[in-house]
Amino acid sequence: MYSDLNPGKRVLMGPGPSDVHPRVLKAMSTPLVGHLDPDFLTIMNETREMLREVFQTKNELTIALSGTGSAGMEASLVNLLEPGDKAVVCINGLFAERMADIVKRCGAEPIIIQADWGNIVESEQVKEVFEKNTKIKLLAIVHAETSTGVRQPLEEISRLTKEAGALFVVDAVTSLAGIPVEPDNWKIDAIYSGTQKCLSCPPGLSPVSFSEEATKSMAKRTSPIRSWYLDMQMLQSYWGKERFYHHTAPINMVYALREALRLVLEEGLEKRFQRHQLHSKALVEGLQAMGLKMVAPAQYRLPELNAVYIPEGIDDGTVRKALLNEYGIEIGGGLGKFKGKAWRIGLMGYSCSKANVTLFLSALENILQNNGYTVPEHGISAAAAFYKE
Numbered sequence: 001m002y003s004d005l006n007p008g009k010r011v012l013m014g015p016g017p018s019d020v021h022p023r024v025l026k027a028m029s030t031p032l033v034g035h036l037d038p039d040f041l042t043i044m045n046e047t048r049e050m051l052r053e054v055f056q057t058k059n060e061l062t063i064a065l066s067g068t069g070s071a072g073m074e075a076s077l078v079n080l081l082e083p084g085d086k087a088v089v090c091i092n093g094l095f096a097e098r099m100a101d102i103v104k105r106c107g108a109e110p111i112i113i114q115a116d117w118g119n120i121v122e123s124e125q126v127k128e129v130f131e132k133n134t135k136i137k138l139l140a141i142v143h144a145e146t147s148t149g150v151r152q153p154l155e156e157i158s159r160l161t162k163e164a165g166a167l168f169v170v171d172a173v174t175s176l177a178g179i180p181v182e183p184d185n186w187k188i189d190a191i192y193s194g195t196q197k198c199l200s201c202p203p204g205l206s207p208v209s210f211s212e213e214a215t216k217s218m219a220k221r222t223s224p225i226r227s228w229y230l231d232m233q234m235l236q237s238y239w240g241k242e243r244f245y246h247h248t249a250p251i252n253m254v255y256a257l258r259e260a261l262r263l264v265l266e267e268g269l270e271k272r273f274q275r276h277q278l279h280s281k282a283l284v285e286g287l288q289a290m291g292l293k294m295v296a297p298a299q300y301r302l303p304e305l306n307a308v309y310i311p312e313g314i315d316d317g318t319v320r321k322a323l324l325n326e327y328g329i330e331i332g333g334g335l336g337k338f339k340g341k342a343w344r345i346g347l348m349g350y351s352c353s354k355a356n357v358t359l360f361l362s363a364l365e366n367i368l369q370n371n372g373y374t375v376p377e378h379g380i381s382a383a384a385a386f387y388k389e
């Protein structure tokens with residue numbers, strides 16, 4: 001006999017998934033209907049409408065792919081690239097590295113722009129690449145690099161990309177509904193996200209949006225898209241008026257996303273962005289008071305993903321294990337070059353609250369002290385003073 005399903009109670013403050021609002025969990029247990037049921041078609045249509053509002057776009061081709069954020073990444077590249085195409089990939093962390101891998105698997109040629117992990121990609125680097133290369137099909141970049149906590153400014157890079165006649169592809173997995181994301185104003189041609197970050201929904205769907213220019217570019221392809229499952233033209237017919245059967249949508253995940261989007265819109269995007277800023281600032285005040293150093297420079301720091309260096313002499317695994325076992329708090333360890341060197345503290349969506357900031361700072365301080373680290377100041381007092389202001 002197997003035991004009852006009973007995972008421990010957790011506070012999800014890692015790089016995703018984030019905690020899910022009870023209304024989203026309730027929506028998931030709504031009775032199942034068929035994926036072509038008229039009621040479900042209405043639910044799909046409403047989900048699309050709300051996705052457009054949250055993405056702040058008028059793009060017709062805006063849907064939720066059945067798959068996690070990586071499905072959105074793959075769909076964006078696989079639909080726009082053909083063998084032999086040239087694609088500029090801006091790399092300053094782990095997730096952009098994956099984009100370069102996908103570009104190669106499409107049979108296209110990646111032109112890599114490299115920046116240090118923890119820094120942004122400078123627009124001068126992009127300018128140089130466009131001056132040296134012609135006939136570039138697209139430029140791909142990560143807006144919120146979850147491996148480093150860096151927010152990449154996009155406007156100038158978009159301008160250069162459009163000037164060069166290329167398509168602009170943006171990873172908004174960790175940015176959507178946490179910081180402003182404006183595909184229409186920033187002239188983004190393909191943008192994708194994931195449900196489990198600032199949308200505070202379980203992992204399983206990948207919201208995507210393609211511009212008219214991107215749609216036209218797909219229509220002009222001379223070779224078939226190298227993925228059947230992620231073929232946007234077929235998926236458009238499934239989510240569009242035709243309702244052409246392509247695959248069976250994960251119905252309860254769509255219920256969940258619909259409710260998560262409703263929560264975002266009820267709060268309002270502007271207020272949601274401000275909430276992320278507020279609690280991240282309080283967290284950073286607390287961490288810095290305890291003598292810890294943030295990875296990303298202040299002006300490019302993501303509020304939803306706070307990467308901080310682990311103090312000298314402190315063991316990464318010991319602290320994260322204690323946070324989990326003693327307090328039920330999950331945070332992320334460092335990835336790639338930051339493995340064992342940094343922690344990634346998520347304040348995403350429903351997890352982004354004063355209660356969580358306060359709990360985390362007191363738990364961390366206690367654990368650090370148990371491991372021989374003396375804090376110069378109490379983190380929790382610094383955060384409280386910040387909130388009082």
Ligand SMILES: Cc1ncc(COP(=O)(O)O)c(C=O)c1O
Nearest residue numbers: 068069070095144146173174194
């Ligand atoms: C910036 C970024 N891109 C892509 C992904 C991949 O998303 P998923 O793990 O949902 O497939 C992640 C996941 O953390 C991410 O943070």
